[in-house]
Amino acid sequence: MDGDRRGWRQCLLGGAVFAVCMAGTTLPTPLYGLYQEKFGFSEQTVTVVYAVYAFGVIGVLLLVGNASDAVGRRPVLLWGLGCAAVSAVCFLCATGLGWLYAGRLLSGLSAGLFTGAATAYVMELAPSGGASRATFVATAANMGGLGCGPLLAGVLAQYAPWPLYLPFAVHLALVACSAAVLLRLPETVRERRPLSTVRPQWPGLPPQVRAVFGPAAIASFVGFALFGVFTSVSPAFLAQSLNVHNHAVSGLVVALAFFASTAGQLAVGRVGVGRSLPLGCAGLLAGLALLAGALRWDLFLLVVLSAIVGGGGQGLAFRGALSAVAEASPADRRAAVISTLFVVAYAGISVPVIGVGVLAVHIGLEDAGLVFIACMAVLVSTAAVYLLRRPVPART
Incomplete structure (x- = not known):
C-alpha cells in the first residue's frame, strides 16, 4: 500500500513537471498583440513566429524522438526543461523579432523532447495495474498544461505589472522548481545506452x-x-x-x-x-x-x-x-x-x-x-x- 502511494505521488509529480513545460509553449499566445505594438510587425509575422514552434517539435521527433529509451527519461526531460528555461530568457530579453523566433524555436524543442518522454515517464512511475489512471494523468498534464499557459499569461498581462516580462519570469521560476522535483524522482529506464546509439527515427x-x-x-x-x-x-x-x-x-x-x-x-x-x-x-x-x-x-x-x-x-x-x-x-x-x-x-x-x-x-x-x-x-x-x-x- 505504501509503495502504491509513493508511486502515485511520483506519478503526479511527474505530471506536474510535464504540465509546467507544456504551459511554456502556449504562454506567449495572449501577448502577441503587445509584441506587435512594441516591434511593429504584421499579422502574417505573428503566424510565422507561432509556426516556428512546430518546426522545432517536428525536428526533435524525427531526429531524437526515441532518445529517452536509450539515455533515460530524466536526462531528456532535463534537456527539455533547459530548452524551456532558455526560451523564457529569450522572451525576457526580447528587443526585436529575432528573439521571438529563437524563443519559439527553443519552446518547440522543449515540447518535442517532452511529448514522448514525459508521457512514458508518467506511466512508468505509476504503480503496476494503474495504466488507465496514469494515461489520464499524462493526458491531463499535456493538454491541461497547454491550456494553463495562455490563461496564466493573460491574467498576469491584464492585472499585474510588466505584461511582457512577468509571465516569463514566473514560468522560469516554475521551470527551476520542476528541475528540482525531477532530480528527486527515480529513473525508470534500467538499461541505458550512450547518446551515440540514438538514430533518427x-x-x-x-x-x-x-x-x-x-x-x-x-x-x-x-x-x-x-x-x-x-x-x-x-x-x-x-x-x-x-x-x-x-x-x-x-x-x-x-x-x-x-x-x-x-x-x-x-x-x-x-x-x-x-x-x-x-x-x-x-x-x-x-x-x-x-x-x-x-x-x-x-x-x-x-x-x-x-x-x-x-x-x-x-x-x-x-x-x-x-x-x-x-x-x-x-x-x-x-x-x-x-x-x-x-x-x-x-x-x-x-x-x-x-x-x-x-x-x-x-x-x-x-x-x-x-x-x-x-x-x-x-x-x-x-x-x-x-x-x-x-x-x-x-x-x-
Missing part, C-alpha cells in the same frame, strides 16, 4: 496501416490546425473585430479549447475508439462551423462555443486516431508510425496557420479565416465520409 507507414492512417491523419491535421489558428490569431480577431482587449479573456478562450480537448480525450474510454474518430470529425466540423459564424457575424459567444466544441472534437479525434493507428501497426514499426502521425499533426499547426497569415495581409483576417475554415471543412468531411464507408473496428 524517420517516418514509416507499413501497407496494413494505410487504410486507417488516411482518415486518422486528416482528422489530426485539421484538429491541430484549428488549435493553431486559435492560439495564433484568435486574440487579434477578438481585439480587432469584437473589441475584446482584455488579455485574460483572450487567454481564457484559448485555454477553453485545450481543456475541452482534455475532456474529449478522456471520453474515448467510454465512447470507444471505433466511434471516437468519426464523432471527433463531427465535433471538428461543428467547431469550424461555429468559428465561421463567429467570423461572419462578429459574435463572441460563437467564438467560445467554437473553442469548446472544436476542442472536444479534436480530443476525441486525436486520441481515437492515435489508438487506431497504434492498434493497426506491427509492433516493430509502431514507434515510426506514431511519429509519422505526430509529424502530420504538427504540420497542421504550422502550414495552415502561415497560410492564414499570408491571406490576412491581402484580404483581411476575417476573410482569411473563412477560407481556412472552408479548406479544413472539406478535409474533415472527406475523412468523415471515408469512416462512414469503412469504419474503424470498434475497440474499448
